[in-house]
Amino acid sequence: MNGTTFAPDTAFTDIPIVSLADWRQRPTHRQPFAEQVVEACHKVGFFTLVDHGIDEAFIASYFASLESFFALPTAAKALIDKRQSPHFRGWEQVGAELTDNRVDYREQLDLSTEHPPYAPDSMPPYLRLDGPNQWLPESVLPGFHSIVNEFLARMGALADELMEILAVGLGLEAHAFRTVFGERxxxxxxxxxxxxxxxxxxxxxGHHDAGFLTILLQHGVGGLQALNPDGDWIDVPPTPGAFVINLGEMLQSMTGNYLVATTHR
Known part of the structure; x- marks a missing residue:
């Protein structure tokens, strides 16, 4: 994202590790735990989340499905080309996107939460961007739709829990953030x-994420880096079975720049 950058106020040199077991198994310790998470989000804007309860066998099955998708012939993936979706959902080939006016070397499938579609004449017009995903026929890639939806449902539940932790750590009601997002x-x-x-x-x-928070599952290959206030790129190493959590500009704005959307690449 372009615009003003609000960097962390300390020059971090590594990425903190947070165990969700401390939140789930020690109810009397929740307040200080949440405050420590908020401190990490203020100073770094990134952390590695372990002990989240999503089993490694499911994660392995999910990755296997993704590998099967990306290994499909281009003609098969082009059945759900993003350019044919009025909701900007679907597959993009390498080089289709730019970040900071430079080509991104990645192939991707963009998806979103699926709600009943708005009417074609709904106002304001941006509501019409909310619509269905594109999915390959089941015969092309059996089981893909099901396992991806299951993964996204688990990520949604984890995101709700993280929003609660951040709210508690900021001294707010536990569901303060969740209510902001309304019924859809x-x-x-x-x-x-x-x-x-x-x-x-x-x-x-290099970019900031635009949303509230990001849950990232790496596949064992390094490369992700976060930019600290001294201008150094700090490695965010992959940890087997762990998720990387980073904050978006929406949450930074909601907290008056106290929690930071750290530049990363």
Whole structure:
């Protein structure tokens, strides 16, 4: 995202690790735990989440389904080309997107929460962007739709829990953030494959995420980096079975720039 950057106020050199077991198994410790998470989000804007309860067998099955999707012939994936969706949902080939006016070397499938569609004449017009995803026929990739939907449902539940932790850590009512999103909350998902990139290029260039928070599942290959206030790119190493959590500009704005959407690539 372009615009003013509000960097963390300390030059972090690594990414903190947060165990969700501390929140779930120690009810009397929830307030200080939540405050520590908020401190990490204020100073770094990133953390690695472990002990989240999503089993590794399911994660492995999910990754296997993604690998099967990206291994399909281009003609099969083009059946759900993003350019044919009025809701900007679907598949994009490598080089289809730019970040900071530079090509992104990634192939991806964009999805979102699916609600009943608005009427074609709904106002304001931006409501019409909310619509169905594109899915391949079951005969092309059996089971893909089901396992991806299950993964997204689990991510939604985890996001709700993280919103509660952040609210408690900020001294708010536990459901303060969840109520902001109303009766049709939207989550956006990117299923991404990064091919080898040319020297000096990036899979996706430096940016901020625009939403509330991001839950990222890495697939064992490093490359993700976060920018600290000194201008150093800090590695966010993949941890088996863990999720990387980073904040978006929406949450930064809602907290008056106290919690930070850290630049990353």
């Amino acid at each position: 909350p939207l989550s956006f998902a990117k299923l991404i494959s990064y091919p080898p990139t040319p020297a000096g290029q990036a899979g996706v260039n």
